[in-house]
Structure formats: C-alpha cells, structure tokens
Amino acid sequence: MREVINNIISLYKSDKTRLMDMLLDIQEKFNYIPDNAIDTLVEKLDLPKVHILETISFYHFLTLKNTGKYTIYLNDSVSAYMSGRKEVAETFEKEIGIKFNSVTNDGLIGLFDTSCIGMSDQEPAALINNKVFTNLTIAKVKEIVKNIKDGKDINSLMKANLGNGKNSSKLIQSMVNNNIRVIKSILSDEYIPGSALMKIIEQERDEVINEIENSELRGHGGAGFPTDLKWKFTAKTPEGKRYIFCNADEGEPGTFKDRVILTERPELMFEGMATCGYAINSDEGVLYLRHEYKYLKKYLENVLNKMRKRNLLGKDILGQKGFNFDIRIQLGGGAYVCGEETALLESTKGNRGEPRYKPPFPAVKGYLDKPTVINNVETLCSVVKILNKGNYWFKKMGTEESRGTKLLSISGDCEKPGVYEIKWGITINEMLHMAGAEDVQAVQVSGPSGNCISPSQFNNQIRYSDLGTGGSMVIIGKHRDLLKDVVMNYTNFFIGESCGSCVPCRNLIVIYRNTLQKVIDGKGVQADLDNMLEWEKVMKMNRCGLGQTSSNPIVTTLKNFPELYENKIIEDSDLIPTFDISKAIQEYCDATGRKPIIEE
C-alpha cells in the first residue's frame, strides 16, 4: 500500500496544496482513507495529522471507513422525493439487506444518503461508484442490486439506457439526459471554438473589459455581481501571478444548468476562462468541478487537450506572443458550501471548505493569497457570446438591470422539467406555462437559499429587481405538504451542509428545525412563529451566504404561507407545550400495565 500512496503523492509532486487531489485518489483506490495513508501523508508533506483529519472529515465523499466495493449514494433532495425517492430507497434497503449509511458485512455494498446531485430533472437518481443512475424505479433498483450481487458489471444496465447528446459519447457514457427545452444564446450551436479569442487578441486588455462593462453582464452564480467590476479589481492589483476559477460546484438543490453546459458547451466555458485570462493578464485557470460531476472529468480533460492541440490554450495562444493560459480541473469532495467563493479556494488548497471573512476579497487576495477572479460557468459562457456578437446584441435582451439571458433549471411538479434559457423579465406564470405546470401551490425560486413564493406572486418577474435567481426553480404542486415535504427537507439540507464555524449557523438553525417540527406536530404556539421571524436577524449575522439564508425556507414560507403555520398551532395558549406527559410516562404504564389518568 505504501507504494501506491507514494505514487499518488509523487503524481502531485509532493505539493501539499494538492492534498485534496491526493485524498480523492486514495479514496478512489481503497474506498476509504486508511490510517497508514494518513501517516505517509504526514511524513511526506510535513502536514499536521490533525489538519489532514480535519480535511477528510469535512467532505462527504472522503471517509475513514470503507464505503464498500460498490458505493451507492442516493440523492435525498426535495425533487427526488417528489419523484418517488421513498419507494426507491426502501427497495435499496430491502434488496441489499442493510439500512442507509451502512455497509454490508462482506464489504460489498455501501448505501448512503447524499445532498442534491444535480439531477433534479431525472430523479430519483443515485451515484454508484461515481456513475450516475437516473430515473430510478423499484424494478431498476432490483436489477442493479442483483447485478452487483451476481458480480456482474453494473455498467451494462447503464449502457442500455444512455442519455442524449454528448452523454452517450465514449468518454462519458452516462444515463443522464440533457433535457434542454428552450435555446436562446448560450446553448445554441452557432458557436465556433476560438472565435472570441481570435477577436480579442487584436484588442487591448482594457478593451475586452470595456466590452463586458458595456454589456452590463452580471454574474450568473446567484449574487448578480457585475462581472467587469470583479475583473477590474483583479486587473488593478500589482503585477504578478493571478488566477481564474470557474465555479462548477453547482450545489444549490434544484440546479443543474451548469451540468448541461459542461456536457454540451465545455469549449465555450473554457474559452471564457481564457478570455478572462487575457483580459486580466493571468496564465492559470482552475475549473472547480463538484465531485458529483466526476463522471464528466475524463471528457472535460479531453476537451482541454483538444483545445491545447488547436492552440486555444497553452503557450502563445493563436500565435499571440506572450498570451499563455492553461486550465486544470480541481474536483471537490462533496460540500455545498464550497460553492461559496472563499470556501472554494480553501478547498482547492486542501483545507476544510470554510468560508473566510471578507474583505479582503478574492479579487485582491484569493487562491494561494494571489488575486483571483471567480466566475460561474454560465457567466463565462456569456462573456464569449458578448465578445462574439457585441454588447448591443446582448443588451437588447432582458431588462434594464438584468441584461441578456438566463438558464433556468426547472424541476418538480411539471410536465417538462429541464433547462430553459430565457430572457430576463418573464413572469413566473409564463415560466409555469412553458414547463407545463398546473395546480401549483408554490415555486421555490433560486433553491432553498432563495424564496418560496405563493400563487399571488406568480405575476412577478424573474429579474434582479424582482425575483433574482441563480436559476433553480422547483415547482411544488397543490397536493404536497409544503412544510413536511419541502421546508423540513431544505432546513435539514442546510444543517447538514453548514461548515459549522459560526454559532448561529451551527446552533440556531437546529433550534429552527426543532421548532418547525413542533409546529408540524401540532404543538406549536403563536410565540414560536413570532420567534422564528425574529431570529432571522441573528441568522443574518452569520459569516457567509449559507448561514445568512439557511432560515429562508422557514422564514419565506412563514411570510408567504402564514396560514399553513397558523392552522397548526394551538390557539389562545401562551403555554409552550413541549412536555408531553402521556408520552413521558408511557414506558412506565407499559411496564406496570396501568393506565394514566390525565385530565385535559
């Protein structure tokens, strides 16, 4: 084993900032990180043991215990439950003969839960040894488990159901479907790789940034920060090493649009990174790819190689002396919070993905303390389109403060889940109509960190000044129990994904969950509802966007669906009935055969 570990370490040139890659490789090899592997890392990298354990224990897909020869991670997001996750999960348990989050005695199969894997349009879905299995049914699960137990190749089942587009290509071979429903600009095939680079090498760096400024492009990762400003801040820093990161962590439950870009338009995204490299004078880019999308890694590496061969990456790009830029792929380890830009950089360095306080912003002090631009996948694609077609073309689409187009990931209770490229400014009603959704109770705009809106708000527009969004849209039908099926699931998601550093994000959100449970159980009082609204002020004191928004599922439904809560509380009571006397003495009664006499 020592030799294997040594080889992995030397593959990354004993560079301790590549700890994440080393750990991921070790995990892949052994299905866990053995103790002596850690000792070897300590010795060779001169890192403290507690530090390595800190990193391993932070990430969902790094483990100290063997996860089985076949490791199954079944997604447990809201969209999965809407599509029959419960029955699928039960079938897995029954067929394998174990409960979730355990491994069979013979070490053959491990079964685990996992947060949204970016397949909300084809749930229930699972990752089995990093391959994606979509649209799972009871029958499919039975077949998968049987194949595994018979020692057969599970890939055969997948190969019979390959997805469309590039998903069926040799280097991907996945069951994933693109489900592209509406194409406007980014997903259109009217694109020749290298076209923007060809144009910009004739221009000054400033001119490129000016074109982006004039287009009024805002980041598509969610916050809508002006892209040109970010680039300018970085370009203004003292001469020296600078980095460009493309954020493909896509972890917000219900989002999957970056997955489709990564599959169908990777050249566009990589060209966007190179363009940014030219504009801010940087020679190194990193694509931070969420672990759940590992099935795309080989394919993406091949795309990079092809681009290098065509001199769209590498040295003296397109013959332009001194224009050097190359890209490497950094896999994540399974942590939603790593989508936050500073956490993403920490993670890339091999640390736990804990967001740090800002300022200093990454534009000034980022990866390895060097100035760093971090942009979303879609943002970088828009950059190339703008340079190709001009800022006027771009600005003509959308609204005054939200220019251009936006990819929406639509899932949940609708006929046509999938990716829709829209012009900013359409209403929720228009969106629901496109997706074929009827009898809608609520729409979760922008995922759990966003806003859960009611039909009275369906005439509102998708745009920054109204309903801003990173693109996740989950449609919730009238037949769903909003509090139990949606709000509780999202709240648990945040509890599981908090980095745990800030006190309110670690503690208060658990108190929120318990209070919600109390209300759902019919034991809440008016004071509980008032408190949950009031505590939001404390949540806003958290360090990063995760903690600042993790009470949103509860708070926005309390505001937009007050009746759901009010119908469940005990009226005219100031007493907080957390104590249930009958339950408390149940065991005693069972043992003694007595019956309690409790006067109401």
Next chain:
Amino acid sequence: MKDKFKIIIDGKELPARHGQTILEIANNNGIYIPTLCNFEGLKPQASCRICSVKVNGRPMTACTTTVSPGMEIENDTPEMNELRKIIVETMFVTGNHFCPSCEKSGNCELQALAYRFKMDVPRFPYSFSKRDIDASNPKIMIDHNRCIKCKRCARGIKTDDGKDLFAFKNRGEKIEISIDNELAKNISDEKAQEAMDICPVGAIIKKERGFIDPIGTRKYDNKPIGSKVKEVQ
C-alpha cells in the same frame, strides 16, 4: 487617502486610522464590544458572531472589519445586545454547561457573558447532546460538553517546534475540536496551562489543577466581563 479620520460608535465620534479594526478602536476608547472567539494576538476567526455591530445598518463583526471613513456603528443598543444574548443562549442549550461543577466557573467567558446579558435561563429547550470527555492525555483533559468551537486553542497552541495540536473534525452541528494526542502527550506543564488559559470555557482543563482559585477571587467574581475595557478611559 487621508490616514486619519473619524468614525462614529453609538453616536460618539472617535479617531481612526486605516488598517485598524472596529474592535481596536472601541477598546482604545473605553467602549466595550463583547467578544468570545477573539483572542488578542491571534488571527481572528470570526465565528462566534457576538462582536457583531451594525455598520451603516449592516451587521459586521467588529473583530475583523477594518474601519473606513463615514462608518456609523451601532454597538451598545437594546437590539444588538438582544441578538448577542440569543447567540449566548444557543451555546448553553447546544452544549452541556453545568457551571457549578466546572473547573472554569468564575473564570469562564461564556458564563460571564451570560451574566452580563442577564440570562436567567436560556429561552430555548436544552438539546442534552451526548458528548465525550477525553481524558486520555496525561496533561490535559478535553471536555467536549463545554467546547464552543472558537478554535482559540487551534490558533494559539502549537508544539515547541511549531506543529499544530488542535483542529476541527466534521462539519455543521457535528463539528468537534480534535487533538493530536500523540503530540500532546509530550507538552510541557506550561503549555498545558497555556492551553487551559486560552480556552474561554472549561473545555481544556489542565490535569491535577482544578478549582484552585477560591470563590470571590476568580476573574469575573466581582466585576462583569468587559469592565477592563471601560477602565481605559
């Protein structure tokens, strides 16, 4: 850029220079901003959020935010103190803090903050979480029931040759402080004392030491936490 300027804390105009944090300026001017995870001389962690103040209406942590001209800061207001109190209360119900039997009682910053904010009993139900006590180390005992994850130990205590002894384990509500017992076996008595002193609560206890200060002479027996700051003026 002008190097010297003024900022306003709770209506008071105070001299400020670029690079200073809000906390430094407050401390220099006898204004108490409660802190917990912060420790003088260590890089701030900004995790307890107790030092939050409103800067032009937005919550920011005083221990990390550097000042700039035009800042108007709300600190000692009923609203901010109430929000801070909520944070303190969440810590009491999430861990298991049995103050009367704790070696750090009277010298504990969390307890002192609770007194200062006049907490009688936390407003939240106790979680009675199951946590371990790690007494395997010959020099120090780690009581996870009391740890508030401020990481002051991890930031401040290293071996003599500069190696890390403490770090986090896990994330979210499952987060724990972990210690490299192999390395910690050999720390000196002084280092063990230093570790106990850097911990704001009773989560790190130097063995064979407990309950040394008689009641009445402990750090916060006579004056509430923060009194020292006010003596500056």
